Amino acid sequence: MKRVTSELDKTRKNFSLFSKLKRKSHLNSQVWSEIEEILIQADVGVVATSMIIEQLQEKAKEMKLSATESIIDVLKEQLKQSLMKLDSALNTDAELPVWIFVGVNGVGKTTSIAKVANLKSQGGKNIVMAAGDTFRAAASEQLERWAVVCGTELIKGADGADPSSVIFDATEHAHATNASLVLADTAGRLHTKANLMQELEKIVRVANKGKGTVTEILLVLDSTVGQNGLQQAKSFAESVDVTGIILTKLDGSSKGGIIFAIAEELKIPIKFIGVGESHEDLFPFDAEEFVEMLFDFQEEM
Ligand SMILES: Nc1nc2c(ncn2[C@@H]2O[C@H](COP(=O)(O)OP(=O)(O)O)[C@@H](O)[C@H]2O)c(=O)[nH]1
Numbered sequence: 001m002k003r004v005t006s007e008l009d010k011t012r013k014n015f016s017l018f019s020k021l022k023r024k025s026h027l028n029s030q031v032w033s034e035i036e037e038i039l040i041q042a043d044v045g046v047v048a049t050s051m052i053i054e055q056l057q058e059k060a061k062e063m064k065l066s067a068t069e070s071i072i073d074v075l076k077e078q079l080k081q082s083l084m085k086l087d088s089a090l091n092t093d094a095e096l097p098v099w100i101f102v103g104v105n106g107v108g109k110t111t112s113i114a115k116v117a118n119l120k121s122q123g124g125k126n127i128v129m130a131a132g133d134t135f136r137a138a139a140s141e142q143l144e145r146w147a148v149v150c151g152t153e154l155i156k157g158a159d160g161a162d163p164s165s166v167i168f169d170a171t172e173h174a175h176a177t178n179a180s181l182v183l184a185d186t187a188g189r190l191h192t193k194a195n196l197m198q199e200l201e202k203i204v205r206v207a208n209k210g211k212g213t214v215t216e217i218l219l220v221l222d223s224t225v226g227q228n229g230l231q232q233a234k235s236f237a238e239s240v241d242v243t244g245i246i247l248t249k250l251d252g253s254s255k256g257g258i259i260f261a262i263a264e265e266l267k268i269p270i271k272f273i274g275v276g277e278s279h280e281d282l283f284p285f286d287a288e289e290f291v292e293m294l295f296d297f298q299e300e301m
């Protein structure tokens with residue numbers, strides 16, 4: 001995840017305020033409220049921030065800490081732990097694993113499929129993409145262009161076709177051609193529309209009917225929308241068993257702190273982060289490295 005450092009500049013800028021705070025030697029109530037303010041500013045959110053502060057205050061008491069510098073170090077470890085509690089490993093544990101990408105419009109589902117395809121085909125996997133966004137003709141054309149770039153196969157249906165049947169056909173094709181992973185796109189849907197959410201349940205059910213097994217349902221969230229992403233995640237998780245989150249557009253976002261809200265409040269692991277528009281701009285999520293990068297602000301000191 002080394003290359004990501006500069007892409008995280010905007011989020012890191014928020015966390016770099018901790019370096020100024022470190023210079024205040026004594027831990028007092030003003031320092032506590034500044035810690036709180038920095039976390040909220042970084043879009044960790046009010047609920048997760050108060051959970052974090054509460055834990056941190058307990059530790060400060062237990063460890064009898066009185067220096068601001070040491071509490072910032074403890075905070076950094078605590079943030080790492082909260083992310084590491086969740087398992088970011090990707091599940092391919094099936095004869096033919098199927099990963100379904102879900103989320104609202106424009107968050108980066110289709111682009112993320114290209115990125116995951118690129119990463120996994122470099123790792124030796126034989127991939128079939130399923131153009132399950134049959135809502136707009138342009139959507140399968142977009143995925144088709146990516147399939148060419150990534151050198152993967154693509155199964156699509158007629159415009160307006162039932163997305164479940166397109167994804168089902170992709171699993172049959174993948175099985176027949178000995179492919180090892182199916183990546184299925186879906187149309188963006190408003191999490192507030194009950195019928196669209198029901199369609200998603202059907203997609204998952206049908207994808208499991210043939211030779212494929214759905215081993216990941218990846219919810220794609222746009223990090224630039226901040227706390228609104230939490231609401232999206234809660235609604236999707238009510239309809240389908242979301243196994244992980246792909247957090248996109250971190251390159252243009254100062255709201256990367258949302259990662260901690262997702263971990264604390266939703267307990268859904270982040271599995272990938274997206275940091276740009278090319279098919280190479282995606283990284284498997286590494287909690288330890290991520291937190292190290294956020295707190296790597298020597299240059300600002
Ligand atoms: N900067 C940036 N742009 C992204 C990222 N992921 C997706 N995009 C852009 O967001 C827009 C919507 O992406 P798309 O994959 O079509 O979203 P979908 O509607 O969820 O399928 C496109 O212009 C993408 O290039 C990312 O990680 N960083």
Ligand SMILES: [Mg+2]
Nearest residue numbers: 109110133139
């Ligand atoms: Mg799309």
